[in-house]
Amino acid sequence: MRVIANMNVCQGHARCEDICPEVFATDAVEGKVVIVQTEFPAELEDKVRLAVRNCPEGALRIAKGKAA
Amino acid sequence: MTLQWQPSPPDHVPAELVVDFDFFAIPEGTNDPAQIWHDLVRRGVPPIFYTPHNGGHWVFLKYDDVVEGYRNYEKFSTHQTPIPPIEPFPVVMPQGVDPPEHTVFRMLLAPMFTPLAVRRMTEHLQQRAADLIDRFADKGGCDFIADYASIFPTSTFLELFGLPQSRLPEFLALSEVFFRSTDPEARAQNLNDIYAVLEDLFREKERNPGTDIASTIVTARDADGNQHKWIDILNCGFLLFVAGLDTVTNTMTYVWRYLATNPPARAHFREKLDDTPAFLMALEELMRINAVSNIYRRVTHDFDYKGIQFRRNDRIILPNTVVNRDPSVFKDPQEIDLDRKVNNHLTFGVGPHRCIGSHLAKREIMISMQEWLKRIPHFELAPDQDEGSVFGGSVMGFTSLKLRW
Numbered sequence: 231m232r233v234i235a236n237m238n239v240c241q242g243h244a245r246c247e248d249i250c251p252e253v254f255a256t257d258a259v260e261g262k263v264v265i266v267q268t269e270f271p272a273e274l275e276d277k278v279r280l281a282v283r284n285c286p287e288g289a290l291r292i293a294k295g296k297a298a
Numbered sequence: 299m300t301l302q303w304q305p306s307p308p309d310h311v312p313a314e315l316v317v318d319f320d321f322f323a324i325p326e327g328t329n330d331p332a333q334i335w336h337d338l339v340r341r342g343v344p345p346i347f348y349t350p351h352n353g354g355h356w357v358f359l360k361y362d363d364v365v366e367g368y369r370n371y372e373k374f375s376t377h378q379t380p381i382p383p384i385e386p387f388p389v390v391m392p393q394g395v396d397p398p399e400h401t402v403f404r405m406l407l408a409p410m411f412t413p414l415a416v417r418r419m420t421e422h423l424q425q426r427a428a429d430l431i432d433r434f435a436d437k438g439g440c441d442f443i444a445d446y447a448s449i450f451p452t453s454t455f456l457e458l459f460g461l462p463q464s465r466l467p468e469f470l471a472l473s474e475v476f477f478r479s480t481d482p483e484a485r486a487q488n489l490n491d492i493y494a495v496l497e498d499l500f501r502e503k504e505r506n507p508g509t510d511i512a513s514t515i516v517t518a519r520d521a522d523g524n525q526h527k528w529i530d531i532l533n534c535g536f537l538l539f540v541a542g543l544d545t546v547t548n549t550m551t552y553v554w555r556y557l558a559t560n561p562p563a564r565a566h567f568r569e570k571l572d573d574t575p576a577f578l579m580a581l582e583e584l585m586r587i588n589a590v591s592n593i594y595r596r597v598t599h600d601f602d603y604k605g606i607q608f609r610r611n612d613r614i615i616l617p618n619t620v621v622n623r624d625p626s627v628f629k630d631p632q633e634i635d636l637d638r639k640v641n642n643h644l645t646f647g648v649g650p651h652r653c654i655g656s657h658l659a660k661r662e663i664m665i666s667m668q669e670w671l672k673r674i675p676h677f678e679l680a681p682d683q684d685e686g687s688v689f690g691g692s693v694m695g696f697t698s699l700k701l702r703w
Binding site: 241242243244245247248249251256257258259260261280283284285286287 | 579640
């Protein structure tokens with residue numbers, strides 16, 4: 231499982247960072263999401279799913295499998 | 299003066315969509331100003347309705363429509379939106395302009411309000427909160443607004459703008475008139491006063507720039523290497539003055555009013571004092587349920603939306619307090635669930651104008667709660683609350699909240 235951010239949609243609410251700082255951070259210029267690790271250990275999957283569901287802009291999504 | 303932003307007479311509004319609703323009028327005996335909004339839903343008024351009060355305006359009551367109002371700036375503009383319609387009205391920069399003009403100033407301010415920048419303010423905020431609370435912690439009671447909630451955000455504003463704390467009384471007086479006065483002359487004079495203060499401030503920071511926000515704004519250069527237009531600089535200062543004071547004061551007051559009457563909620567937050575992610579999660583629920591802002595938009599051109607005719611310059615209110623309890627989005631929406639897992643509330647808006655100060659506001663409230671609960675773990679509403687100490691409008695809230703412990 232990996233997570234993808236649509237930077238055109240992200241508005242910097244940082245809810246993902248609040249919920250799962252192991253995977254999500256925000257940058258120092260616009261405060262938009264930075265995915266610290268696109269692939270992550272299984273024990274973080276629930277937290278990542280929760281972060282995705284709490285994005286008020288719908289800017290995050292879960293993708294199956296490894297990055298190309 | 300030619301008026302440009304006045305709505306046309308509402309002859310395009312069908313009678314069945316007209317509701318008699320004045321969002322400034324709080325009936326006697328109401329102790330929570332948000333109830334006038336929730337009453338609309340209880341009465342079953344149309345989800346998009348029009349009221350002739352306050353110059354005439356629409357109200358959106360459903361989550362999806364409010365999201366559309368926030369996101370679709372080509373239809374629903376933030377430029378020249380006041381309700382009732384007032385001209386001339388200052389442009390709150392960049393909130394009051396649409397992209398692409400908005401983007402330049404948004405990018406200028408953004409680095410100063412990122413979560414990273416706000417986390418760096420933590421120690422200062424903790425110190426200021428602790429100092430304020432220590433003034434009355436051993437007195438057995440306080441007026442939460444006069445003694446804390448009005449002072450804390452204003453004092454934070456002074457620090458961000460590189461101004462001395464000795465100017466606190468002056469700024470409190472300015473914001474008191476700005477947010478509470480209904481006298482047109484006092485309001486006009488107050489705007490002049492605020493702009494005179496901003497003018498002096500930015501001139502001083504131009505001569506002696508520091509690391510504060512005012513200096514950053516006044517020394518910034520546009521794509522051609524020139525200083526931004528002076529009026530845009532002043533309007534930027536105006537936004538930060540109007541957007542971050544009253545909203546934080548009244549949100550805090552709602553939160554403390556809730557905590558004062560809910561020992562289990564106080565215990566819930568006390569257990570999480572050292573666990574920031576868990577604290578923030580619970581705080582989001584208080585942000586959802588205690589949304590104080592009713593946001594204005596102006597229709598940019600004639601169009602139909604959901605089969606309803608809108609005309610250029612029609613005004614719209616997006617009431618966050620209502621849509622944050624929309625049952626099609628939130629499970630058990632009326633219940634305050636501090637363990638709520640999915641919470642896409644609209645308290646800070648969505649889209650390009652998402653509240654730039656949201657991270658600062660949340661941190662101010664979180665730190666205030668932490669410092670307070672460490673010193674005053676148990677407190678309740680005092681029995682001698684003032685009658686009529688609530689107000690409606692674009693920011694709803696309270697003029698007094700007496701607590702005792």
